Amino acid sequence: MTQMLAARAGEITPAMRRVAEKEKVSPEFIRAGVAAGTIVIPANINHKSLDPVGYGRGLKTKVNANIGTSTSFPDIEKELDKLKVVLEAGADAVMDLSTGGDIDRGRRRIIAESTITVGTVPIYQAFLENREKRGNMIEMSADDLFEVIERHCADGVDFITVHCGVTLEVLKRLKGQGRITDIVSRGGSFLTGWMLHHGKENPLYEQYDRLLDICLKYDVTLSLGDGLRPGCLADATDRSQIQELIILGELVDRARAKGVQAMVEGPGHVPLDQIAANIQIQKTICKGAPFYVLGPLVTDIAPGYDHITAAIGGTVAAAAGADFLCYVTPSEHLGLPTLEDVREGIMASRLAAHAADIVKGVPGAMEWDREMAKARKALDWQKQINLALDPQRAAKIRRERNPEDHEACTMCGDFCAMRIVAQYLGKEPEFC
Structure with missing residues (x-):
């Protein structure tokens, strides 16, 4: 029984009551939002230390912080130190984006030590494991990918970013569009390489029902990733971005039909005067699904200060209806963030979220x-x-x-x- 299925059955779960208490709204308000899909409560049945949080319409704008190892810095202990900063600084969620060291061990420790929502991008690990096993990431099979996805969900991950909207049709539009930065999403680039090499459709799109079945089993929320998010202002709001969004809107419908909670990820680098339009388009196409945005960054020229760039865009986006801001640190585009970078990124995003909540009339x-x-x-x-x-x-x-x-x-x-x-x-x- 997922949070969504329980809500549709008229049940107010302990997680719904806890979210209502935090938000200073009625439990019935939360239940109705979860039932409709305009509010999600990512709460994997195996994440035992979780203090649940709600994301969506009528609630406080939430903030996510990214941590995780890389091939250059594979030490999970340093990332666990960052997790402590994330918790102390008041973030609402943390994503483990690890690509180095013992990824399984690191993820399990983060889940065990995190009282806030935990998200991952399983495709990173799926491709890396195939490079280790076969010497070539591109030889990954659909079964390989879904095995890693289920492993993450079984461990207790509350939401997973999956780039289901990167399809052959979208790539055709990307080629015709003529972007400056093409694809800046790691997950999107991995899938693009796989699809072009094999001449096959994206397995996350083609076998979407298989993905939904895994999410149903553990009550994992889908975060439908924006593999075609713009990586510079000049690429914002183009045909390939919008085509992917149309597909994601259709996938939101299919998730809701099965009782799986879903939110949608958004851009990226966007000029200030296009942000509100991007939010409105997403909310319309995806029928009010919670919107999770990276920034948006409103200029491309601020390496070292991109936490400020993102806070400016995040305020406008959240005031226009975005529900969840992914932090950006001062080291964005430059390198792996330090402990202080993590703290500064969270504070900048929290400031943006609160400024927008005043505009939204959020209680308190x-x-x-x-x-x-x-x-x-x-x-x-x-x-x-x-x-x-x-x-x-x-x-x-x-x-x-x-x-x-x-x-x-x-x-x-x-x-x-x-x-x-x-x-x-x-x-x-x-x-x-």
Whole structure:
């Protein structure tokens, strides 16, 4: 019994109740959204440490952080250190994108130690294992791919990114389109190479019912990946991207018909003035399925600052209806992120998510800002720190740059506007 099938049967599961409690909405609101497919609760039956989270219409915008080994840095212990940062920084989900070392062992440890939603991209491991076994990734069979998918699901992964919409028809449009960056998705590129080499259709599309059966078995949520997401502004919103999205919309229908939860992934690099249109198109074609976006990044020229680029686009996307933001770190396009990069990426995306939630009217969003405003007026520094998105950083700056027990901050000193106006209005703040 998946969350969706239970919701359709009128049942409010413990996971639905927990999500309702977190979101400050009624359990019936959550149940109805899950039944309709406009809310998903990724909650694999084998992820025992999970504190479930909801993603979708009427809920807070959520943030995902990516971690994982590479062939250059295969040490899982370093990625587990990043997981601790992910949890401390307040992300709602973590994706293990490992491509180096003992991938099975690393994934199982991440699932065991994570109280938040865990996602993976199984095709990475499927291709890498075939390179080890046969000396060539391209010789992977459909059975090889589905065996790895089931292994991830059996281990307790809550959602899997699967590039089911990268079809021969879409690749034909890509060739005719003439992109600058072609395909920047790793999963999309692996499948494209396989399809062109074998002259066969994408097995994830051709055997989609087989994929759904695995998801039903473990209650795994499908994250329908955007293999044709634009890798630069010039490639945004082209025919191949939209053609893939049309196919994903049809696959959302098929997942819902079976009782499998599904969300849809989106771009990518998108000019600011195209973001809202991209969200509207997706929500229409995919009938309100939760939308999970990477960024979007609103310029291509900011290596080292792409967490800011993504936060700008993420705010616009979430305000327009996106439900789930995948973080981007300062090291995007440059290298594997450090612990500090992970933290900065999460905070930038959380800031974008909250700014959008104010626009959406999400319960509690505007109230948080109102409380901060009151604390600032009262010069209540401890409350300001407690209310800060990142209390740790706020406290550090306050401590290092202001004399002890100094009433105002050193930016204004004796000329604190709050203090001056309060004196004339007879509302002298009480220093705390």
